[in-house]
Amino acid sequence: MERLRFATVGSVDDGKSTLIGRLLYDSKSIFEDQLEHIEAVSKRRGDDYVDLSLLTDGLRAEREQGITIDVAYRYFATPKRSFIIADCPGHIQYTRNMITGASNVDLAIVLIDARTGVIEQTRRHSLLVSLLGVPHLVICVNKMDLVDYDQTVFDRIREEFEEFASRLDLQDVTFLPISALAGDNVVTRSSSMPWFEGSTLLHHLESVYTASDDNRIDTRFPVQFVIRPQRSDFPDYRGFAGQVAGGVLRVGDDVMVLPSGLTSTITGIDSPLGPVEKAEPGDAVTLLLADDLSITRGDMICRPNNRPRVSQELEAMLCWMDDASPMQQNKIYSIKHTTNTARAKITEVLYRLNISTLHRETDVSQLQMNEIGRVTLHTTAPLMFDDYHQNRSTGCFIIVDESTGQTAGAGMLLSPRT
Amino acid sequence: MAAEFERPVLLFSGGKDSVVMLHLAVRAFAPARIPFPVMHIDTGHNFAEVIEFRDRCVADMDVQLIVGSVQASIDTGRITDVTGPRASRNPLQTVTLLDSIAEYKFDAVFGGARRDEERARAKERVYSHRDSFGQWDPKNQRPELWGIYNSRHRKGEHFRIFPISNWTELDIWSFIAEYNIDLPSIYYAHRRPVFRRDNMWMAVTPFLQPEANETVVEEMVRFRTVGDATCTAAIESVATTVEDIIAETSVARITERGATRADDRMSEAGMEDRKRTGYF
Ligand SMILES: Nc1nc2c(ncn2[C@@H]2O[C@H](COP(=O)(O)OP(=O)(O)OP(=O)(O)O)[C@@H](O)[C@H]2O)c(=O)[nH]1
Ligand SMILES: [Mg+2]
Numbered sequence: 271m272e273r274l275r276f277a278t279v280g281s282v283d284d285g286k287s288t289l290i291g292r293l294l295y296d297s298k299s300i301f302e303d304q305l306e307h308i309e310a311v312s313k314r315r316g317d318d319y320v321d322l323s324l325l326t327d328g329l330r331a332e333r334e335q336g337i338t339i340d341v342a343y344r345y346f347a348t349p350k351r352s353f354i355i356a357d358c359p360g361h362i363q364y365t366r367n368m369i370t371g372a373s374n375v376d377l378a379i380v381l382i383d384a385r386t387g388v389i390e391q392t393r394r395h396s397l398l399v400s401l402l403g404v405p406h407l408v409i410c411v412n413k414m415d416l417v418d419y420d421q422t423v424f425d426r427i428r429e430e431f432e433e434f435a436s437r438l439d440l441q442d443v444t445f446l447p448i449s450a451l452a453g454d455n456v457v458t459r460s461s462s463m464p465w466f467e468g469s470t471l472l473h474h475l476e477s478v479y480t481a482s483d484d485n486r487i488d489t490r491f492p493v494q495f496v497i498r499p500q501r502s503d504f505p506d507y508r509g510f511a512g513q514v515a516g517g518v519l520r521v522g523d524d525v526m527v528l529p530s531g532l533t534s535t536i537t538g539i540d541s542p543l544g545p546v547e548k549a550e551p552g553d554a555v556t557l558l559l560a561d562d563l564s565i566t567r568g569d570m571i572c573r574p575n576n577r578p579r580v581s582q583e584l585e586a587m588l589c590w591m592d593d594a595s596p597m598q599q600n601k602i603y604s605i606k607h608t609t610n611t612a613r614a615k616i617t618e619v620l621y622r623l624n625i626s627t628l629h630r631e632t633d634v635s636q637l638q639m640n641e642i643g644r645v646t647l648h649t650t651a652p653l654m655f656d657d658y659h660q661n662r663s664t665g666c667f668i669i670v671d672e673s674t675g676q677t678a679g680a681g682m683l684l685s686p687r688t
Numbered sequence: 689m690a691a692e693f694e695r696p697v698l699l700f701s702g703g704k705d706s707v708v709m710l711h712l713a714v715r716a717f718a719p720a721r722i723p724f725p726v727m728h729i730d731t732g733h734n735f736a737e738v739i740e741f742r743d744r745c746v747a748d749m750d751v752q753l754i755v756g757s758v759q760a761s762i763d764t765g766r767i768t769d770v771t772g773p774r775a776s777r778n779p780l781q782t783v784t785l786l787d788s789i790a791e792y793k794f795d796a797v798f799g800g801a802r803r804d805e806e807r808a809r810a811k812e813r814v815y816s817h818r819d820s821f822g823q824w825d826p827k828n829q830r831p832e833l834w835g836i837y838n839s840r841h842r843k844g845e846h847f848r849i850f851p852i853s854n855w856t857e858l859d860i861w862s863f864i865a866e867y868n869i870d871l872p873s874i875y876y877a878h879r880r881p882v883f884r885r886d887n888m889w890m891a892v893t894p895f896l897q898p899e900a901n902e903t904v905v906e907e908m909v910r911f912r913t914v915g916d917a918t919c920t921a922a923i924e925s926v927a928t929t930v931e932d933i934i935a936e937t938s939v940a941r942i943t944e945r946g947a948t949r950a951d952d953r954m955s956e957a958g959m960e961d962r963k964r965t966g967y968f
Contacts, residue, residue: 301940301941301942301943301946302941302942302946303942303943303946303947304943304946326807326810328806328807328808328810328811328960329807329808329811329826329827329960330960331826331827339826339827340811340826340827340829341811342807342810342811343803343804343810343811343853343854344804344810345803345804345854345856347858354854366831367829367831369831369833370813370831370832370833373833373834374833374834374835494691495691497717497718497719497720498720499719499720499721500720500721501719501720501721503719504719504720507719507720511716511717513835540718542712542715542716542867543866543867554716556718567691591831604840606836606837606838607836609691611692662834663834663835666833666834666836667836668831668833668836668838670838670840672840675817675830675838675840675841675842676830677830677831677832677833677838680831680833
């Protein structure tokens with residue numbers, strides 16, 4: 271069955287967790303024991319109604335504070351699709367957990383409180399979703415029950431958002447007026463908003479077209495490990511295991527190995543279910559080659575006439591996530607990119623992005639936690655990469671602080687500015 | 689994932705999730721052998737069918753098995769056995785697990801936990817960092833983006849790694865069907881003597897006997913999870929094949945743990961608390 275990954279984002283208290291709860295509840299995807307549990311907790315706390323956000327807010331601290339701290343993952347399926355949900359926190363302090371949840375989704379739902387409209391945190395999350403290259407966006411204007419289901423409120427917020435979003439790189443945006451609490455337009459159509467003619471959220475999630483989101487053209491296979499059985503029954507076996515990061519690999523294809531530049535031909539593809547003829551993006555397979563080349567973890571297998579860039583000089587948008595120390599120019603960090611680990615220095619901050627105005631602020635040499643900037647990097651070894659917009663898997667990296675082990679930064683590689 | 693660590697180990701209980709993980713590992717490295725051992729933390733109170741399956745499975749798949757024994761931890765005085773009619777050794781496993789990790793200096797411990805099992809697990813990263821006390825800090829997890837995993841750790845710290853975090857119970861069964869995987873017999877419906885406790889069917893075993901007011905009956909049951917026999921319940925079922933179980937799982941109205949695990953009913957944050965101190 272087709273699978274859709276999506277995340278809920280937006281400012282604190284805009285109703286993300288409640289929406290997930292409502293979606294699961296109305297699609298009959300809540301298990302009886304889970305419902306009994308949240309009913310009991312709501313009752314014990316003296317709530318007037320069952321608090322559906324308790325379905326995802328599973329940590330003690332979250333329940334005490336009534337907010338989401340870290341991403342929760344939930345799963346459900348309808349006859350049309352199966353879904354993986356990442357319910358992200360809205361609070362600015364937990365932005366890095368929001369990025370964690372939104373980094374690899376097909377679709378993001380941005381919630382906006384109908385009473386407040388577009389606020390700073392809405393803009394921050396929309397910007398992050400746009401930088402992360404999430405292909406589909408649904409803007410849910412929530413809590414319509416608190417503004418008398420008024421169409422003018424919805425239209426005004428829609429305009430506000432479109433005004434801001436015109437300066438972002440967003441491809442597919444849909445707007446919905448909903449009430450997560452009452453269930454309007456979540457799974458069933460709202461009778462209180464006859465003026466709205468679009469489909470419900472669930473219907474949209476079931477039908478949004480995602481088949482063209484994978485890059486099936488540029489063949490990329492980062493080698494994870496080399497398989498060399500020390501067994502007498504497989505004396506000459508040498509396979510290269512990994513996950514296809516782009517394009518389609520077929521037996522008989524000519525391939526090139528980077529960084530060495532040596533070429534060979536695919537003689538076999540082993541999958542967990544035995545030999546296969548081809549492998550597609552996301553498949554975990556082992557490649558067998560005609561020639562006995564020296565290949566190690568971190569090498570990239572591609573087609574001779576379609577190669578990634580190979581360089582030690584990189585340019586990227588970098589989100590800083592370390593609360594303990596800001597990003598420092600020329601400090602040595604560890605960088606992880608595909609199956610490669612190297613060391614890297616951030617050589618220059620070209621600009622820092624002002625999250626509210628989207629202005630590019632120059633004359634900056636540091637990035638604090640939650641700040642985003644365009645930077646150049648120098649690495650100890652060449653990386654084989656693509657522009658993030660071309661290929662999310664070969665265009666992303668993380669920065670690790672070598673002294674603390676903390677995942678300090680997340681970067682999206684870009685072509686150098688001309 | 690194993691390539692980045694010095695001493696990985698895969699937790700293997702003979703339960704369905706760990707069997708699936710072992711199959712994934714074996715197939716990923718085939719035709720080479722998996723380059724790490726598997727480990728079972730044995731409370732000594734497991735179902736005989738599961739232990740028998742565990743031993744047969746590691747022999748068939750030609751992997752090395754390490755058994756961390758809770759009984760041995762009790763005998764050497766590391767922990768005190770629990771007593772009383774409702775005692776369960778399940779929580780005692782944490783000490784044996786952490787001791788075994790320290791003894792073998794494991795730095796990566798692969799586990800078959802799934803996020804759909806429980807609300808604290810739903811929050812855990814795929815690479816879950818543990819400090820030198822084996823503790824999980826749910827309020828301060830490292831960010832984890834795309835499919836890039838940060839494996840950096842200090843000496844004495846380790847990672848719990850959950851490759852099948854995003855699988856559901858139904859995904860597990862579909863995989864078992866597709867790959868034609870063998871499981872302990874008690875996953876399939878069979879007749880056995882059981883008694884009612886806390887609204888669940890508990891199996892009569894050498895480790896768990898009914899109290900005076902609990903009557904033993906023979907029922908057609910199966911297990912949705914297999915764990916310590918003192919806290920794992922059976923469900924009424926007539927599903928004797930994988931296809932039957934897939935059909936049953938697709939329409940299940942109660943979660944796997946909710947239907948079968950007495951240990952999760954203790955408190956609102958039972959699992960979170962156990963995980964914080966180093967449980968699976
Ligand atoms: N009236 C009304 N209240 C709502 C609606 N949706 C959510 N709420 C309430 O808004 C409050 C916050 O809801 P949550 O779902 O916890 O918000 P959240 O966006 O998940 O918040 P964080 O995860 O902490 O960022 C709760 O008290 C909800 O009951 C709605 O449609 N109408
Ligand atoms: Mg929330």
